[in-house]
Amino acid sequence: MQITPEALDILCPMHLLIGPSGQITHAGPTIQKLRRARAITGQRFLDVFTINRPHTMMSVSDLRRATNVKLHLEMRDPPKTALKGIMTPLGSAQDDLILNLSFGISILDGVRDYHLTNADFAATDLAIEMLYLIEAKTAAMEASRRLNLRLQNAKVTAEKQAFTDTLTGLSNRRAMDVALMRLISKDASFAVMHVDLDYFKAVNDTLGHAAGDMVLQTVARVMVEETRETDTVARVGGDEFTLILPGVRDDDTLRRIGNRIIERLQEPVYFQGHACHISASIGTVRVHADQSRSAQDLLSDADLALYASKHAGRARHTFYTPDLRRTFETGEAKNDRGRQPV
Amino acid sequence: MSAARAAGLETADFEAMLTYEDELTPRILDGIAQVLERPRSEIMEDLGTYLVSHPDFEPARRLLRFGGVDFEDFLHSLDDLPDRARLAVSDLILPHLELRKHAKGQFSLICEPSIAGYSHVVMGVLRVMADDYGTLAMLESSGCGHGIESLSIRVVEASYAQGRDFRLGAQAG
Structure with a gap:
């Protein structure tokens, strides 16, 4: 079974292909948006990203040992976007690696920093639903907070009244x-x-x-x-x-x-x-x-x-x-x- | 306040996050209609317009925009609207909506409202949202009966004008 790069771009717009010498040979369309100044393709993977967990990686051989586990990465250039990913050998040669990335918890910063739209995420990606939920919950929370504030003020006023003699303003x-x-x-x-x-x-x-x-x-x-x-x-x-x-x-x-x-x-x-x-x-x-x-x-x-x-x-x-x-x-x-x- | 009085209520203060008895809503709507001397259906449509166009309710407009990348996509997302609303506020129960596509650009929206005339509120919302997407659409009430109200929607031109800006992540915390 052969999967074409075009198909990969649709299924995983945030994927990277890494060649035998550790060069990035292909980047999905969304990942390309993360580095506008310089094309990401052709650069050494470890010059663009740092891998923080499970452990720091310095060389291509380090990379090869980091397959099939959850990776925590960071872009080297500001705004040093945090990403998570998973890497696996591509094909039988074991020379090429495919790495699929996601913003994880930093999704909100990601869409803001890189002006991403619905089209930048795979249709199956929950990113948009996540953003919807963040906004919906923020709005609902804000409405509740305002309600609480009003109720709190009403309570303070009522308590004050309950402890005050209305004629003299003294305590009761x-x-x-x-x-x-x-x-x-x-x-x-x-x-x-x-x-x-x-x-x-x-x-x-x-x-x-x-x-x-x-x-x-x-x-x-x-x-x-x-x-x-x-x-x-x-x-x-x-x-x-x-x-x-x-x-x-x-x-x-x-x-x-x-x-x-x-x-x-x-x-x-x-x-x-x-x-x-x-x-x-x-x-x-x-x-x-x-x-x-x-x-x-x-x-x-x-x-x-x-x-x-x-x-x-x-x-x-x-x-x-x-x-x-x-x-x-x-x-x-x-x-x-x-x-x-x- | 005079509308509240016309509805036989002692107060015009309501809290958005609190629950009130269902029968209050039609009473207040009738009260407003009576005071403003306008049909209730118009009041309800204005209410829908207000909910998505007033700056205070910007979050509501944005949340609706999450439904789709263009107006037609948005129309299809209305089927999920009650579920989406419940995701945000668990005890917010919106009436069931169902979109049917008849031909290219021809839709009807079926509402099963708990309050008669809800489809007019939806119509007010849809008119604003069509503008929001920059879409030219014709909307009209196409009848009610057996507890069902329906709207007919004709999308004349999907990209008629420059829609309003919508950027992901522009609003939230």
Whole structure:
């Protein structure tokens, strides 16, 4: 059986014939496009290509031993296109070799670098399907990526909304819970400050909800101004606020912050010419590092201190102490009214 | 938005990569037809034109161009279009298409659409693609019935004009 070079060009447009002395005696039409400056035919094969695997080859005898195994080659000239190939003796003389090449994984670079078209590949070659798949998958991936980005943004916005009190822009109870749990799990030292407005109901009742809302917004601004960026200021109820202050070193600092807040909240807020007077009662509990208290206990302690402030005549700031709880519990038992902390 | 309202929907936001209920598509198309006061078939053909000519959908045009080296080759590749689409996006199910050649330059394309009027979308796509290949072709709707719609395609001149540039590997990553 004799196969003509023309038939080989059609079946394997990327093949080479190598003569007995290692010269390229024929190159398929697509391979010819890989070297435009100089005709590939007539050159020594090893001057045009390097074989990297299975091992480096220097001579024609090396080449002859590299038949029937997968070869990894590279063009010597830039852009040093990587190719894979398989070589086998042609005919019975064993002198001539035929080498069939393919771009393998570097197909995309290949078609770009050499401006190849459908016609440069054998009809049975999967190269075009490969390029189609690369493009199709890239397009689909890009569409998915954009969708993910939009969903991610929507999620961030929704989360932000879910953790924000819409009226004041402060954190809400959910955000406060998260901040508290985070500090507890880190065994950090921090303080929890419960702030409850005094006389707020009177503002609402006499001047209406719009006035009340304005007061709450002013209160929020004051508390943000009197605390640090790292503190959490949350509105946890109608006129109840919780401040979480990580890393506070001493009671004096907390006392100062609390007193400043009370002081500033007592400055009247004007609503349509009417002065709104409020104040605040505060209960604070400090947690030392590695004290491991539950969130529930902490909030209950802060409530108790707040209750003591209210009880002592409002506009006060009370620190929680175990004594406070003992006094409270005996007091509760004595008058047996089942009073709950505020 | 007014079309979405006409279709009885609360939102006009749809995501290309998400799946929606089948019955939404005809409702929206009818909504658009109602708002624009144009027949639904025209809207669908415009949709097809848009999908392959708008710069935002350049990847779609390129992927179609992979189907064939000339317009006739491309027409024959339509038989494989649903399979090719599924290769790209596994849950993208396109209606079955079948090309029949009657004489030199005479074809008919049979669609089995899940949405009535799909052949008009295909017609819009084919008109643009014929231009893309630089081919002069006459297309017309040649009837529908029994869930089948067909188009007749006459290639007047295969190389009528300079087609649009298509280079392998020009687009992808």
